[in-house]
Amino acid sequence: MLSLGGTLTVGRLGFGTGGLVGPGYWGPRHEDPERLLAVLRRSVDRGVTLIDTADNYGPDVAEELVARALHPYPEGLVIATKGGVVRTGPNVWHIAGRPEQLRAMCDASLRRLRTDTIDLYQLHRLDPDVPMADQLGTLLELQQAGKIRHIGLDSIGAAELARARQVAPIASVQNRYNLMDRASEDVLKLCERTGTAFLPWFPLGNGTLTGGRPTTPAADALTSIATAHDATTGQIALAWLLHHSPALLPTPGTSSPDHLDENLAAARINLTEEELARLDALTDGTASTGGTGGTGD
Structure with missing residues (x-):
């Protein structure tokens, strides 16, 4: 088991929803949506306690599938989503980290996921044109308003993570990492030292x-x-x-x-x-x- 933000406990394997949408993360998959809903339900039946999705998968499609399959969410199931990126075509997207954009994205995710609070809301990319303090400050405001429980960051370096931790409590990092790709090993070591998932x-x-x-x-x-x-x-x-x-x-x-x-x-x-x-x-x-x-x- 693993702790998220010191308040949520999840299993060591979650389920990601990027494979439930079309090629290039654009549109729905060309197959029976009931099969996709069944896979989501099966993951929870098999003990998965964290579902990881994003507003730009589709866009909107993956979050809607999660809600259709799993709402009302069983006790102990953690729903994580991401905002801060706008998709405009297959494998085409741009960063959108202005405070008004992040607030609108979070509100839209809340509606699609049919929930009052998102357990883990991850900033999909830091916007280089917006001060980090403004982006994380917006997420802190959403947290204080009860719209998100924990804040996460995606595709971030170790130095950026250290800076971010001075601005807001960071519960998770989501970087590319696997057996043959360990460019984020320094980020992983920092996560280990700080209790960050x-x-x-x-x-x-x-x-x-x-x-x-x-x-x-x-x-x-x-x-x-x-x-x-x-x-x-x-x-x-x-x-x-x-x-x-x-x-x-x-x-x-x-x-x-x-x-x-x-x-x-x-x-x-x-x-x-x-x-x-x-x-x-x-x-x-x-x-x-x-x-x-x-x-x-």
């Missing part, structure tokens, strides 16, 4: 850690360890995250019930010290903290 986006490398890649030392290691545990390479990649740091809270998403079950089963895999050492030695070291135009988090 770290929700890694693209925890499976946007599919690159789930098998089917050309033979590489990383693929060989994942495959051999997966074989030893009668598991998939994706399960081993998730299990490594859970072993690597107590601050990590992966939220892999899927539209498939079988893939959901596979992801959740990763929490039961116990990696040996030798296996962990072998996986720890793997990294390409090429990715950056800032993310890409897809806002895959």
